[in-house]
Amino acid sequence: MAKDARNKEYWQLVLLKFKTGDRNSFEEIYNEFSDQLFAYGAKITTDRELLKDCIQDLFIDLYKYNPSIKNPELLEFYLYKSLKRLIIKKLQKDKRMVGIGQEYYSFDLIFSSEANGFPDEFQNEQLEMLQKVLKTLDDKKRELLFLKFTSGLNYSEIGDLLNLKPDTVKKQVQRIIQYLRSNFEPKILELFFVCYKA
Amino acid sequence: MDIYEKLIENPLFFKWVYHPGTEIDSWWKAYLEMNPSEADQILQFKQRFYALGFSVEKLTELEKKALAKQIIQRLESIEKKRKRYQFAIGLTKYAAIAILFFSIGGVFVYMQMDKQHNELYVDESRIPTQLEGPVLIMPEGKSIPLLKTESSLDYTNPDQLVLNNESVIQSGSNNEKSLTNQIIIPYGNRSKITLSDNTVVWLNAGSRLIFPSKFSGKQREVLLFGEAFFDVFENTEMPFIVKTTSLEVKVLGTEFNVSAYPEDNTVQTVLKEGSVSIKKNNSGIFESDVVLKPNQMALFNKNSQNSKVYEVDAAYYTIWVKGLLSFDNQDLSRIIKKIERYYNIQISYTDPLIGLQKISGKLDLNKNLQEVFEYLAKVSSTEIRQIDNNNYEIK
Numbered sequence: 001m002a003k004d005a006r007n008k009e010y011w012q013l014v015l016l017k018f019k020t021g022d023r024n025s026f027e028e029i030y031n032e033f034s035d036q037l038f039a040y041g042a043k044i045t046t047d048r049e050l051l052k053d054c055i056q057d058l059f060i061d062l063y064k065y066n067p068s069i070k071n072p073e074l075l076e077f078y079l080y081k082s083l084k085r086l087i088i089k090k091l092q093k094d095k096r097m098v099g100i101g102q103e104y105y106s107f108d109l110i111f112s113s114e115a116n117g118f119p120d121e122f123q124n125e126q127l128e129m130l131q132k133v134l135k136t137l138d139d140k141k142r143e144l145l146f147l148k149f150t151s152g153l154n155y156s157e158i159g160d161l162l163n164l165k166p167d168t169v170k171k172q173v174q175r176i177i178q179y180l181r182s183n184f185e186p187k188i189l190e191l192f193f194v195c196y197k198a
Numbered sequence: 199m200d201i202y203e204k205l206i207e208n209p210l211f212f213k214w215v216y217h218p219g220t221e222i223d224s225w226w227k228a229y230l231e232m233n234p235s236e237a238d239q240i241l242q243f244k245q246r247f248y249a250l251g252f253s254v255e256k257l258t259e260l261e262k263k264a265l266a267k268q269i270i271q272r273l274e275s276i277e278k279k280r281k282r283y284q285f286a287i288g289l290t291k292y293a294a295i296a297i298l299f300f301s302i303g304g305v306f307v308y309m310q311m312d313k314q315h316n317e318l319y320v321d322e323s324r325i326p327t328q329l330e331g332p333v334l335i336m337p338e339g340k341s342i343p344l345l346k347t348e349s350s351l352d353y354t355n356p357d358q359l360v361l362n363n364e365s366v367i368q369s370g371s372n373n374e375k376s377l378t379n380q381i382i383i384p385y386g387n388r389s390k391i392t393l394s395d396n397t398v399v400w401l402n403a404g405s406r407l408i409f410p411s412k413f414s415g416k417q418r419e420v421l422l423f424g425e426a427f428f429d430v431f432e433n434t435e436m437p438f439i440v441k442t443t444s445l446e447v448k449v450l451g452t453e454f455n456v457s458a459y460p461e462d463n464t465v466q467t468v469l470k471e472g473s474v475s476i477k478k479n480n481s482g483i484f485e486s487d488v489v490l491k492p493n494q495m496a497l498f499n500k501n502s503q504n505s506k507v508y509e510v511d512a513a514y515y516t517i518w519v520k521g522l523l524s525f526d527n528q529d530l531s532r533i534i535k536k537i538e539r540y541y542n543i544q545i546s547y548t549d550p551l552i553g554l555q556k557i558s559g560k561l562d563l564n565k566n567l568q569e570v571f572e573y574l575a576k577v578s579s580t581e582i583r584q585i586d587n588n589n590y591e592i593k
Contacts, residue, residue, distance in 0.1 A: 021273075021277055023270070023486045024486055026269075026270070026273070027266070030266055030269070034257065034262060034265070034266075035217060035256065035257065035262075036216075036217055038255065038256070038257050039254040039255060039256070042254070042255030043255075048255075052257075052261070052265055055265060055269075056265065056268055056269050056272065059269045059273070060269070060272055060273065060276070063273055063276065064276065149212055149216070150212060150216050150217075150254070151212075152210075152212070152213060
């Protein structure tokens with residue numbers, strides 16, 4: 001059976017083996033998902049230790065409880081969803097002690113300026129502008145963009161994570177692209193437009 | 199849908215760009231080779247997206263390993279609690295059965311309970327060295343001397359047990375299944391046993407093998423103290439398991455050698471053919487088994503409780519079956535120990551450091567002791583002399 005993040009049957013099988021205490025299956029899940037989960041979590045909290053604790057709890061919960069059997073869903077989606085819930089729970093607990101209000105997390109997103117191999121036409125100046133545009137988006141939109149690009153989740157799963165309908169997610173993505181297009185038109189963004197013209 | 203749309207809807211594409219790995223890389227490499235017309239566009243697209251990557255926090259390799267270790271530790275402690283709980287449940291079950299049967303009759307209960315703890319219960323007090331000659335202890339407790347230093351036993355015929363290819367031993371109660379037999383081979387002796395499933399076991403000097411007259415249940419289990427070479431008859435339905443005091447070796451059908459003398463600090467498993475997996479007896483559930491390929495040796499250290507795998511020539515480790523002893527760059531002390539077991543003698547060192555030197559060569563143990571010593575002295579540049587009847591000294 002093909003091993004890719006979206007092969008539900010494959011990961012159900014690995015998960016089942018993990019639950020019987022198979023160490024190799026744990027390692028397989030961990031190696032496949034820990035990096036991207038950490039990257040995602042780091043956008044919600046900058047506290048690395050808190051995040052690492054949450055990833056620990058995530059695997060313990062996965063072993064202890066039976067999410068997939070009651071309501072079979074994609075392992076990758078379950079991991080994203082649970083991690084987010086765990087982080088927010090921990091953050092809320094901390095905040096309650098300090099006594100701060102409702103807006104309990106922010107989603108920080110910047111484009112990497114260190115990435116190698118920029119296409120020639122891509123200027124630093126344009127990168128900066130892109131960062132500025134990203135800053136004007138709200139957290140939810142930034143998270144949406146991030147998930148679309150870095151996770152293997154589909155629109156309805158992203159919607160579930162963000163409490164939005166799948167249609168809304170798709171529209172939001174298109175709207176963000178439109179917004180970027182109207183404000184900003186370097187060549188690199190052609191990619192976005194091509195992708196989201198549908 | 200054009201190629202860009204296709205890519206953007208394909209999560210594998212983003213994975214390739216932002217979370218590359220050997221598997222995903224080779225998948226795309228194959229895809230590009232099969233679709234050369236798209237290759238240019240795809241690669242360009244990938245490069246651009248890579249440039250667009252969000253800056254991402256990463257776990258260092260060290261952090262990643264430490265985190266995995268912490269998770270495994272927590273998983274194991276949960277597992278232990280679970281087992282304890284299940285054990286408690288299990289006990290109440292037995293208690294219930296016991297109470298029920300007590301009302302029927304004590305003797306019957308006793309029989310039932312006895313069956314639960316069946317098969318491989320062992321009387322630890324019998325040590326091969328204390329015996330005069332090789333013996334078979336029958337299920338009903340009768341001891342039968344095996345008469346020869348090179349004995350053989352054949353269990354393939356369910357009605358009769360053949361000793362040394364000639365005499366037949368009638369088993370008193372062979373209508374019952376999985377009765378435990380025990381063969382004890384003192385130093386200076388060896389034995390070849392054909393088990394009921396056609397698996398052949400060569401039992402080396404100073405060893406014990408405990409096995410049922412007939413295999414039943416989900417797996418074929420034998421218990422080994424000492425050294426044996428197994429040619430396991432293939433039966434994928436019923437794995438063959440060799441248990442030792444510190445680990446168990448699981449196979450489906452294969453040839454391998456296990457050396458697990460209680461007095462040795464290591465348990466050595468060498469695989470000649472097929473595949474075996476080795477599991478520590480008290481292993482945590484999240485500890486992985488060691489899996490061997492042909493011509494690999496797993497050396498389990500009883501102190502550190504760890505196994506290491508080495509590439510070896512399996513022939514060196516299995517040739518004793520033919521009465522030959524072959525060694526490649528091994529500690530002299532290990533060879534000496536084998537010779538001691540084979541001829542049932544004691545060899546003492548004037549200087550313990552002698553035993554640490556590495557030697558290579560081949561010994562024919564079918565020859566007499568004098569010739570063997572001459573050869574050994576030559577390859578290790580030592581001197582071996584007799585002190586008295588069974589005691590020798592090496593310097």
